[in-house]
Amino acid sequence: MSSRLKYRRRRNDKDDTKPLCDQPQRDSPEYLQKLIAELYGVQQESLPAFTSSSTVDNELHALVGLFLRQFVLGWYKNVAFDENGEFLNEIVALIAHLTRDLQQRCLRIDWSQLLLDDLFVVLGKHMEALREAKTRVGTKFSIQDENELIANYLSLNGHFAIQLDTPERERQYMQVLVKKLMKMMLPNEEAESNLSRMFAETIFGDLILRNVVENLTDNFMLWNMIKAVSEASSRRPKTKRPFFEQLSAGSRQVGHIVAYCTSVFSSKPAPQTLVTQYAVFPFINRLVHFSNRYPLAHVVVTTTAALLQKSKKFNHLCSNVLNNLIYNRLLTSETISSAVRALRHIMFPTDEYFNTTPRYVPQTTQELEEIKLNAKIAMDKVFFHPYLDTESFLGSFEHKTINKSLMWNILDLLLINVFPELKEM
Structure with missing residues (x-):
């Protein structure tokens, strides 16, 4: 895979297992921004866009980040030393390519x-x-x-x-x-x-x-x-207007x-x-x-x-x-x-x-x-x-x-x- 992303991931092994505490209300924009920062080690603005909608991207970045942490990074960090998170960069870039291509195809339907x-x-x-x-x-x-x-x-x-x-x-x-x-x-x-x-x-x-x-x-x-x-x-709203x-x-x-x-x-x-x-x-x-x-x-x-x-x-x-x-x-x-x-x-x-x-x-x-x-x-x-x-x-x-x-x-x-x-x- 060739590198496509410009961000560097902060190395902190504890981030992967750190429980989420003192969070804003679940699913609020602030909550998602904090969750995404913990999952990727960077702010969402540094991540590639998955779609043309920032609202959809908020949810997709959170879901994809949880998937990667659970099924990819959990074993990868035990078999390879990747201080700058290049592997994560490549995976996120690949997923972004797939989702943007899928969106373009859906627009033609x-x-x-x-x-x-x-x-x-x-x-x-x-x-x-x-x-x-x-x-x-x-x-x-x-x-x-x-x-x-x-x-x-x-x-x-x-x-x-x-x-x-x-x-x-x-x-x-x-x-x-x-x-x-x-x-x-x-x-x-x-x-x-x-x-x-x-x-x-x-x-x-x-x-x-x-x-x-x-x-x-x-x-x-x-x-x-x-x-x-x-x-x-x-x-239906029950209050009479x-x-x-x-x-x-x-x-x-x-x-x-x-x-x-x-x-x-x-x-x-x-x-x-x-x-x-x-x-x-x-x-x-x-x-x-x-x-x-x-x-x-x-x-x-x-x-x-x-x-x-x-x-x-x-x-x-x-x-x-x-x-x-x-x-x-x-x-x-x-x-x-x-x-x-x-x-x-x-x-x-x-x-x-x-x-x-x-x-x-x-x-x-x-x-x-x-x-x-x-x-x-x-x-x-x-x-x-x-x-x-x-x-x-x-x-x-x-x-x-x-x-x-x-x-x-x-x-x-x-x-x-x-x-x-x-x-x-």
């Missing part, structure tokens, strides 16, 4: 179509395949296996890396995928170095990707995540709607699919059973949409609204930094050592059903529709093997959009 069309195509196929798999159970069309339902699902919509008879295939697929990704992401000199490439593959594959797939495919984890997102979406403030807030909302409908996202790629044809709409229809409950209203809505989608102005208006919602409300620096912060809290609860204690796992069926019920109650508070089939939606995440197949399909979708070169590989 049409996130509106990815999140509201492509993603819901995957989710829709998942729900349909699970319904069909349940229908086949006990019939001559069912696969004769101990895990009959799971085998039926995998034959209908399974990811090729998930096989009941060859569980090692998932590990093999992950290794091949990570190798391909590192070849595209690493600079030429690091990609040609076996040591650098193996280090990056180990960090990304074993410490990140494998843990994400294993931990987030448990049914109770997914239900808890759905509950947390639903509760965050349903929070004066009439003038309500009127002023209403005026601002009208202004936002006008801005959402008229602003132009010229820098964003033109959608390949009409907004009215996005898969999110039929997915919601099946979830709410709108076409079955209100057949006449469904005909009116679909006919009107079919007529309006012929208008370029209408399509432009819908595209602007969705782009504003996605880019100005969802994919913001605050949202991304909150996600990184949540990841840090899970992996390093006290910002000192990696959390090696076992996760809470429901021990009884009653505990599991209670978690599922809490997620259903939280969803019902958000959508409050009497015909919303939340039971069917939450039940689709019942089995870990099926969740793994779904997770890999979603990861493949995301990676293909971020790294289009994978299609040719």
